[in-house]
């Protein structure tokens with residue numbers, strides 16, 4: 001169980017990127033987080049992953065406070081961040097040095113099979129397409145069998161067709177591993193078609209504006225998909241107009257600051 005309580009981050013220099021962010025994600029739940037640029041989504045994931053420390057509140061997994069990168073939590077970035085001089089196999093196995101060679105080989109094989117790249121172990125990253133490279137990054141994140149996968153716009157740099165294939169692929173992986181996933185995205189359709197719940201954030205400081213529960217099973221089209229998509233779009237519109245940094249606020253009507261549905 002992943003529990004975020006009153007999570008806040010004020011960076012050195014005073015930027016309050018996140019404030020009072022409270023969320024419980026059930027085991028196996030997929031939570032999409034959507035919001036305008038700069039509203040604190042990546043900050044949120046970095047805090048959950050333990051790569052950065054909160055200035056308020058805490059992150060808890062199975063009753064344990066996360067204070068540094070945690071073996072049960074892995075983060076996948078927008079770009080694959082593979083080491084160019086290592087083969088696909090060695091990239092995937094990079095964090096497994098503490099295991100026996102046999103266990104490493106078996107974990108790497110399992111992770112590469114999950115992303116359908118078992119035949120690509122000997123390749124170097126430069127010989128992969130963008131979609132394949134991102135699948136290697138997903139395999140690298142799966143290799144430690146995490147309970148929580150954090151995904152920071154993982155498909156946004158890919159073309160539409162590859163994106164859709166990998167979205168479906170992520171659902172297949174989820175149905176095999178039942179990992180809890182926190183998926184940051186700018187794409188409303190992606191949020192609605194993958195998540196069980198969509199959190200819409202608002203900026204300055206980043207916090208939760210609205211939460212929309214998605215009826216299961218997932219759909220990729222149809223009237224329910226359109227209706228929920230419209231709900232998320234409307235919340236996102238409110239988020240984008242809800243507040244502006246001080247430098248911009250002179251040109252905006254003051255009443256736009258109170259357009260919100262939840263604290």
Ligand SMILES: Nc1ncnc2c1ncn2[C@@H]1O[C@H](COP(=O)(O)OP(=O)(O)OP(=O)(O)O)[C@@H](O)[C@H]1O
Nearest residue numbers: 011012013015017036037038039040041042043044
């Ligand atoms: N290391 C840092 N030091 C100071 N300010 C930072 C730092 N990292 C992020 N910020 C600021 O914190 C705020 C939130 O940034 P963050 O990267 O979390 O936003 P985001 O929602 O992920 O944006 P995007 O959608 O563009 O990726 C922004 O105002 C950003 O400039």
Ligand SMILES: [Mg+2]
Nearest residue numbers: 041042043152
């Ligand atoms: Mg970001």
